[in-house]
Amino acid sequence: MRIVGGSHRGRIITPPAGRDTRPTLDRVREALFSILSHASRWYEDDFHPLFDGVVLDAYAGSGALGLEAISRGAEKAVLFDTDRSALAVIEQNIASLKLGDQARVQRADATKPPRASAPASMVFLDPPYGKQLLETSITALADAGWINGKTLIIAERDPRDPAITLDGFELCDSRKYGKCQIDIGRYMA
Numbered sequence: 030m031r032i033v034g035g036s037h038r039g040r041i042i043t044p045p046a047g048r049d050t051r052p053t054l055d056r057v058r059e060a061l062f063s064i065l066s067h068a069s070r071w072y073e074d075d076f077h078p079l080f081d082g083v084v085l086d087a088y089a090g091s092g093a094l095g096l097e098a099i100s101r102g103a104e105k106a107v108l109f110d111t112d113r114s115a116l117a118v119i120e121q122n123i124a125s126l127k128l129g130d131q132a133r134v135q136r137a138d139a140t141k142p143p144r145a146s147a148p149a150s151m152v153f154l155d156p157p158y159g160k161q162l163l164e165t166s167i168t169a170l171a172d173a174g175w176i177n178g179k180t181l182i183i184a185e186r187d188p189r190d191p192a193i194t195l196d197g198f199e200l201c202d203s204r205k206y207g208k209c210q211i212d213i214g215r216y217m218a
Contacts, residue, residue, distance in 0.1 A: 033059040035100030085149040087139035092119040094153040109137040139166040145174035158187040171218040
């Protein structure tokens, strides 16, 4: 795995060992960040600074999405995971990229998150497929202050898993990449 764009383009990142983590493929991350580079079209104001503030990678695994966001201009990233080996790999990736001042790892469950000091500008949700964790995670993160009406939510799911149907969720874009469906939207709690 590698960072596919930005200031750390081409740098190698390590995925956690085993089959418990399913990292977002390089080509999917590249396509996703290309879409996100035009995210201002989803906001009524002239420009919403997507990378201002904090980016949350709520099912971080290797940290690829959060670290990619920093490489492409995000100020800071918070990376959640519950698996100790994944957390160790994320710490290793942060250290190898020398991003310790911009990235913070936290052992946390996105369905029962800690309180946020401010809403994130973007939230990446890539939970295990087939467990229907997206809606639970979105509402829990909103209740904990990580998500507000301007937060862009990037949710990855198996195309066979149900789409997000939460009241207040506005779907901005949806794309399928092989065995991966990316839904981008906002949530007004």
